[in-house]
Amino acid sequence: MQKYSIFNLVKNAFSNHKNWDLAWKDPTPKEEYDVVIIGGGGHGLATAYYLAKEHNITKVAIIEKGWIGGGNVGRNTTIIRSNYMHDENGLFSEFGMDLWRKMSQDLNYNVMFSPRGIINLAHSDAQMNAYARRGNSMRLNGIDAVLLNREEVKEIIPMADFSDNVRFPIFGGLMQPSAGTARHDAVAWGYARQADSMGVDIIQNCEVIGFDVSAGKINGIRTSRGNIKAKKVGLCVAGSTNILAEKLNMTLPIETHLLQACVSEPIKPVLDNVVTFGAGHFYVSQSDKGEMVMGGDLDGYNSYAQRGNLPTLQHVLTEGIAMMPFLSKLKMLRTWGGIMDMSMDGSPIIDKTHIEGLYLNCGWCYGGFKATPASGWTFAHTIAQDRVHELNAGYSLNRFSTGHLIDEKGLGTKTWIS
Amino acid sequence: MLYINCPHCGMRSQNEFSYGGDASVKRPELNKEVSNQEWDNFVYNRKSLRGKHLELWQHIFGCRQWIKVERDTATHEIFNTFKADEEVT
Numbered sequence: 001m002q003k004y005s006i007f008n009l010v011k012n013a014f015s016n017h018k019n020w021d022l023a024w025k026d027p028t029p030k031e032e033y034d035v036v037i038i039g040g041g042g043h044g045l046a047t048a049y050y051l052a053k054e055h056n057i058t059k060v061a062i063i064e065k066g067w068i069g070g071g072n073v074g075r076n077t078t079i080i081r082s083n084y085m086h087d088e089n090g091l092f093s094e095f096g097m098d099l100w101r102k103m104s105q106d107l108n109y110n111v112m113f114s115p116r117g118i119i120n121l122a123h124s125d126a127q128m129n130a131y132a133r134r135g136n137s138m139r140l141n142g143i144d145a146v147l148l149n150r151e152e153v154k155e156i157i158p159m160a161d162f163s164d165n166v167r168f169p170i171f172g173g174l175m176q177p178s179a180g181t182a183r184h185d186a187v188a189w190g191y192a193r194q195a196d197s198m199g200v201d202i203i204q205n206c207e208v209i210g211f212d213v214s215a216g217k218i219n220g221i222r223t224s225r226g227n228i229k230a231k232k233v234g235l236c237v238a239g240s241t242n243i244l245a246e247k248l249n250m251t252l253p254i255e256t257h258l259l260q261a262c263v264s265e266p267i268k269p270v271l272d273n274v275v276t277f278g279a280g281h282f283y284v285s286q287s288d289k290g291e292m293v294m295g296g297d298l299d300g301y302n303s304y305a306q307r308g309n310l311p312t313l314q315h316v317l318t319e320g321i322a323m324m325p326f327l328s329k330l331k332m333l334r335t336w337g338g339i340m341d342m343s344m345d346g347s348p349i350i351d352k353t354h355i356e357g358l359y360l361n362c363g364w365c366y367g368g369f370k371a372t373p374a375s376g377w378t379f380a381h382t383i384a385q386d387r388v389h390e391l392n393a394g395y396s397l398n399r400f401s402t403g404h405l406i407d408e409k410g411l412g413t414k415t416w417i418s
Numbered sequence: 419m420l421y422i423n424c425p426h427c428g429m430r431s432q433n434e435f436s437y438g439g440d441a442s443v444k445r446p447e448l449n450k451e452v453s454n455q456e457w458d459n460f461v462y463n464r465k466s467l468r469g470k471h472l473e474l475w476q477h478i479f480g481c482r483q484w485i486k487v488e489r490d491t492a493t494h495e496i497f498n499t500f501k502a503d504e505e506v507t
Contacts, residue, residue: 242466253462255440256491301437304468304492311419311433344462400462401454413461414439 001197004108023189024196029203032229033061035383036221038208038244039236040064042073042184042369043361045191046376047236047383048200049107054377055384058199061230063223065207065240069188072238075306075338076369077261077283077295079274081118081179082143085134088394088406089347090141095391096374097143097178103373109190112288115180118274119153121160121323123168127278131174138176146175157275160324168279168322179274181285187372210247211358218357234359234383239304239339241362248355253344253400254363257416258299260308260316260337264330266290275323282319284327291333294320298340298416308337340365344413345399347406350379350392359383360397365415420489423499426481438474440464441486441506468492472506 002008002021012020035051037044040062051057062068080100082093103111122128128147135145149172154162160170196202203225210222211233220229237244239256266289274285282296296316299309313335321328343349343363348371350361361379364371378392388396394406411417420432446452446460471491476484486500500506 242464243468246465251459251463251465253458253464255464255466256468301489302440302466302471302473302491303494305494309419309432309494311431401458416437416439 001193023193024202027201027203029061029206029223029225029228030201032220033201034059034230035232035234036060036228036230037062037234037236038221039238039240040068040192040202040204041071041236041238042069042188042191042372043238043364043375043379044234044236045069045188045195045202046372047234047361047379049191049195049198050377050380051384052195052198052200054380057384060195060199061201061203061228062195063206063208063221063228064202064204067204068192068202069185072338072340072368073184073188073372075261075336076184077285077293078181078184078369079118079179079283079285080113080182080370081176081274082370083118083120083134083138083145083174083176083179084408085137086406086408087141089408090138090143092374092378092391092395093370094141094143095377096371099373099377100182103182103187103190107190107194109186109193110183111186111190112183113180114182115178116273116285117175117177118179118276119148119156119173119175120276121153121173121278122171123279124171128171131172135174144176144178146177148173148175156273157271157324159270159326160275161322166322168277173278181274184369191376208244213248213355213358216354216356218355230357232357232359232383234361234379236361236379238341238362238364238368241341248358250353252349252362252397254349255302255342255416256304257301257340257342258303258305258308258337259295259340259366260299260313260335261293261295262313262317262335263287263291263293263333264327265333267292267330270326277319277323279322280319282316282323284320284324292327292330294327296320298342299337300416304339306337306339308335340368342415344415345405345407346409346411346415348375348395349397350375350382350395351388351397352382352386353397420494420496422475422487422496424477424480424483425485425499425501426483427477430477430480434477434479435475436478438476438484440466441472441474470497474502
């Protein structure tokens with residue numbers, strides 16, 4: 001594989017950049033693989049990369065129905081953070097933060113990781129207390145957290161509404177300075193390029209039609225491009241998890257829901273951080289191109305549509321304008337939607353299943369993008385070793401039966417309620 | 419915008435409704451032994467169908483009645499609506 005470097009850039013300039021290698025190949029499916037990963041999104045690509053890199057398993061195929069990086073890794077708001085209260089989420093995400101910091105070097109691909117900090121705004125004394133508690137829990141897990149008062153918040157985001165007589169006055173906020181954003185497509189492409197270079201077959205436009213299971217053991221998959229034998233199969237298909245689970249006669253604690261995001265026209269730099277509204281569900285950051293990147297609530301009903309509905313967008317942006325009134329002056333450039341695998345406690349599942357050789361990675365709710373490296377790393381470990389790593393031990397499938405839920409937001413089973 | 423035909427009030431916009439989830443889920447009979455698996459299926463496990471989906475909505479800014487709606491989760495087309503106690507086959 002050609003290394004991306006200043007020297008190669010100069011060298012290729014002499015041939016008008018026409019001699020660069022393809023970043024990844026377009027192989028035809030082989031008859032058999034050691035591991036087949038279904039889903040060529042961020043998590044699937046990362047899983048294949050870490051299988052090859054950490055476990056020396058390179059007879060791997062990624063099976064993707066459409067094109068790689070075309071699902072949620074291409075549709076998110078690029079926020080990376082580990083500001084969780086519960087140990088399972090905090091330690092898992094903080095492990096991921098380390099991978100994020102090294103990612104551009106590790107993948108030889110600029111993912112433009114920008115640790116610009118995230119601020120969760122508080123709008124009441126009670127919320128400040130809750131944030132103090134969450135911040136303390138984070139610090140006990142080695143995650144940076146700073147509790148900001150009103151004046152400190154005002155210094156960082158003076159464009160927010162600090163006027164008198166607002167419905168939701170800003171009391172302060174909880175900041176994780178090491179949180180940030182990254183270039184989402186580059187994450188998928190970087191993982192794909194490295195996985196491909198280590199021998200992983202990335203097979204696009206290949207739909208999984210069924211599974212070959214006998215005597216409680218997986219033997220392979222049936223696809224639109226023929227049958228593929230596999231010793232192990234990993235599911236990494238986010239919003240399509242239930243569709244594949246049905247083919248396996250499994251019913252999972254997951255519902256598929258629609259989440260929208262949008263960007264404004266580009267403007268000059270105004271916002272350095274990621275900021276979230278504490279009296280509803282709205283978050284905003286500014287991209288390197290200058291667009292304000294915004295998102296919020298789910299549309300609120302089961303959907304596989306990958307396109308949104310205006311009432312929810314209006315509701316979300318109303319919250320945005322309450323928080324930062326200048327947003328009302330901006331024109332909307334694009335809106336889009338993706339389908340989320342909403343688990344019943346708001347936390348993901350990375351686990352083995354009752355079928356030998358079948359592994360499950362799903363339930364990412366709103367937080368799939370930032371989990372990409374940690375999810376891939378732990379899922380690769382779970383598949384390669386046939387046992388969960390301590391980092392994803394809490395993300396078990398049977399926690400719903402045993403009562404060991406990880407209900408970070410305290411929403412219960414209706415995580416789509418806003 | 420979804421338009422939902424409330425069986426009590428007629429056609430109204432989605433802004434008047436709140437979603438209540440899969441309507442095919444049945445609470446286990448309490449006068450018999452209920453296995454853990456049955457409770458799991460009632461509380462947590464969902465089919466989350468792609469296509470025709472029977473679901474509960476509440477006409478919260480209208481008559482406040484719970485209703486059943488048969489809707490396509492891929493196209494958002496609404497085929498039919500029912501009163502909450504109507505059996506849908």
